[in-house]
Amino acid sequence: MKITDAxxxxxxxxxxxxxxxITTDAGISGLGDATLNGREKAVATYLEAYCIPALIGxxxxxxxxxWHYFYKGVYWKRGAVTMSALSAxxxxxxxxxxxxxxxxxxxxxxxxxxERVLVYAxxxxxxxxxxxxxxxxxxxxxxxxxxxxxxxxxxGQIYGVPKGDKPYEPAQKGLPQEETWDTAKxxxxxxxxxxxxxxxxxxxxxxxxxVHHRCTPIEAARLAKELEPFHLFWLEDPVTAELQEGLRLxxxxxxxxxxxxxxxxxxxxxxxxxxxxLIDFIRMPLSHGGGITHLQKVAAYAAFYHIQTxxxxxxxxxxxxxxxxxxxxxxxxxxxxxxxxxHQEIVHAVFTPNYHYENGFLYVDDTPGIGVxxxxxxxxxxxxxTACLPVNRKTDGTMFYW
Ligand code: CS2
Ligand code: MG
Numbered sequence: 001m002k003i004t005d006a007x008x009x010x011x012x013x014x015x016x017x018x019x020x021x022i023t024t025d026a027g028i029s030g031l032g033d034a035t036l037n038g039r040e041k042a043v044a045t046y047l048e049a050y051c052i053p054a055l056i057g058x059x060x061x062x063x064x065x066x067w068h069y070f071y072k073g074v075y076w077k078r079g080a081v082t083m084s085a086l087s088a089x090x091x092x093x094x095x096x097x098x099x100x101x102x103x104x105x106x107x108x109x110x111x112x113x114x115e116r117v118l119v120y121a122x123x124x125x126x127x128x129x130x131x132x133x134x135x136x137x138x139x140x141x142x143x144x145x146x147x148x149x150x151x152x153x154x155x156g157q158i159y160g161v162p163k164g165d166k167p168y169e170p171a172q173k174g175l176p177q178e179e180t181w182d183t184a185k186x187x188x189x190x191x192x193x194x195x196x197x198x199x200x201x202x203x204x205x206x207x208x209x210x211v212h213h214r215c216t217p218i219e220a221a222r223l224a225k226e227l228e229p230f231h232l233f234w235l236e237d238p239v240t241a242e243l244q245e246g247l248r249l250x251x252x253x254x255x256x257x258x259x260x261x262x263x264x265x266x267x268x269x270x271x272x273x274x275x276x277x278l279i280d281f282i283r284m285p286l287s288h289g290g291g292i293t294h295l296q297k298v299a300a301y302a303a304f305y306h307i308q309t310x311x312x313x314x315x316x317x318x319x320x321x322x323x324x325x326x327x328x329x330x331x332x333x334x335x336x337x338x339x340x341x342x343h344q345e346i347v348h349a350v351f352t353p354n355y356h357y358e359n360g361f362l363y364v365d366d367t368p369g370i371g372v373x374x375x376x377x378x379x380x381x382x383x384x385x386t387a388c389l390p391v392n393r394k395t396d397g398t399m400f401y402w
Contacts, residue, residue, distance in 0.1 A: 001026050001100070003060050006052045006092075008034065008044045011379035014344040015169050016040045016387055017318045017351075019374055020047060020088040022096065024060050030095030031374055032088030033287040033324070037316035038171050038389040042081045043088075051085055061100070063093045067293045083265035083290055090291025091324050091370065099369040105324065106364070109292070109331035116361035117329045119313075119340035120145035120208055120233075124161050124168065127151050128193055135197060135205075142359035145206035145233060145337060150193055154185050159212045159392070159402060167344055169315065171387040179392045181400055183214060187223055194230040206233040206337075208259075213240040213401045217249035224254035233337070234259040234281055234310065240401050244272035251278050259283050262312035266290060267298045274305050281310035281336050287321040288312075292328060299332050308336030315341045319351040323372045326355055326364040338362065350379045 005023040010016065018034040034043045051070060058066055070086045071077065098105040106112060121143040125131030131150040138146050149160030157179050162168035190209065197207060209232060215223060220238035227235060236259045239246050250258065259281035260273060265288050273279045282302050289295055299309055309332065311325045322340075329335050340362060343351075354371030355364040365371060392402040 001028075001059055001061055003055050003058050006055050008047050008052075009374070009376060009379050010040055010044050010384045011350055011382045012385045013350045013379070013382040014346040015171065015316060016384055017347075018044050018088070019318065019320060019379075020092050021374065021376075022055065022060065022089070022092040024096060026100065028096050028099050030060070030092035030099065031320045031370060031372060032091035032095070032291070033318040033321035034084050034088035035287060035316060035318050035321070036080055036084045038387065039081060040384065043084045046081055047085045047088065051089060055089065060093050060096045063090065063097065063293060066090075066093060067291070071290070078266050078268065080263070080265050080288060084288050087287050087289065087291040087294075090293045091286060091320065094292045094324070095369040102368045104364070104366045104368060105327035105370050106330045109296070109328060112330050113333050113335065114330060116358075116363050117326050117335070117338050118144065118360065119338045119357070119362050120147050120206065122146075122160075122168070122341050123148045125150050126161055127153070128196060131193065132196065132200060135201060139201065139205065144360035145208060147208040147210060147236075147339070148193065148197060149210060150189075152182070152185050152189050155182055156180055159390075160210065167315075168341075171316065171389050173385055173387050176388040176391045179390045179402065180395050181214065181392050182395045183219060186214070187219060190223060191226040191230075194227055194232070198230050203231065207231075208233045208236065210236040211238045213237045213263075215239055217246040220250045221253035224250050224256040224258070227256050228254055232256050236260070236283070237262070241269070241273070244269075244278070247273060247278035248276065257281065259310050261289075264289060266294065267301065270298065270302070274302050274307060277305050277307070279307060281308050283310055283312050285312040285317055285321060286324050286328065287317050292324065295328065299328075299334060303332075303334040308334045310336045311338055313339030313341060315343050315347075319343060319347065319353045320370060320372045320374070323353060323355055323364060324370045326362055327370065330364065346382075350375050350382065
């Protein structure tokens with residue numbers, strides 16, 4: 001079998017997505033998600049200029065060799081753009097292989113370890129009252145796990161809180177919008193929020209929270225310690241994790257489980273975190289972390305340190321990534337939970353998913369391959385629109401992490 005063509009389709013059905021389609025001489029094609037929120041054109045250009053020409057003529061069945069061609073063979077290694085491109089190539093090759101063997105992808109990953117995938121929903125609100133209402137809505141919808149983000153008294157627009165009634169999409173058209181932040185106000189509010197949620201909804205609902213990289217290690221240690229009575233399923237990205245050893249300070253002070261890695265793109269981002277058991281869940285998604293080939297290795301490595309998966313699954317990762325993640329989630333033993341932010345209906349005009357939600361779980365069907373179909377004609381109706389993630393300043397004007 002030979003790769004005869006490959007192309008990148010950038011489209012914007014409600015938000016931007018980058019999709020790689022690889023076609024073979026057997027008439028089988030595969031899809032990969034190359035979306036990197038706010039940096040879509042960078043990944044598309046890298047694929048078109050430097051990857052696709054080298055893909056033509058290769059045997060798509062040699063996934064491991066092609067992975068290393070675009071990893072070891074590239075002098076300037078790693079990084080979000082290059083690894084998102086490699087992830088999409090890898091995803092598309094696994095899609096082709098499974099289709100060629102006429103089997104759903106999970107069968108190539110060890111088969112089913114479970115029949116369904118536990119997911120968590122996003123709960124949000126401009127204030128505590130609205131947030132509690134949204135918890136109720138998600139519980140009524142059958143979710144067993146919810147990630148809770150809320151507006152902070154005294155602060156304006158912050159991460160995780162939609163504007164008005166629009167669905168939450170952090171990337172906005174044009175140049176980055178500015179948000180403001182006050183860690184002291186945040187640290188004073190969040191424990192009170194979870195105390196209230198536990199008081200109203202009891203102990204069984206899995207509660208998660210995303211700090212979104214905004215504490216110093218000692219601030220994160222304080223927060224993790226103060227949240228212990230509420231038994232969170234996880235506290236996500238408590239600190240910006242370029243300094244992996246920073247998590248030692250958090251670990252010393254709290255038993256609140258920690259999840260990290262949605263902004264990571266290779267195993268090397270995790271080595272200290274995993275080997276020193278500083279985390280409990282790996283978040284690095286298939287579409288940014290080197291695809292199935294690399295995440296198989298990282299998830300296996302993590303398993304020996306009692307660490308589970310909890311893949312990123314925000315709406316800025318496409319249905320191709322979500323479906324591939326579900327196959328992976330079904331197969332591995334150390335699965336933890338899957339993030340599930342349902343895409344807007346308009347997205348399904350272009351991407352036809354092969355998964356469905358039911359009572360707190362996602363189910364993927366037995367369509368061969370990853371199982372998502374992509375309508376190229378429809379995609380043309382939604383041209384790319386420049387959109388950037390916000391930037392974030394402390395209330396004193398200091399530039400901070402978003
Ligand atoms: C968030 C993401 O889902 C999450 O955990 O951290 O929504 C993140 O803000 C976006 O993916 C950024 O594009
Ligand atoms: Mg996050």
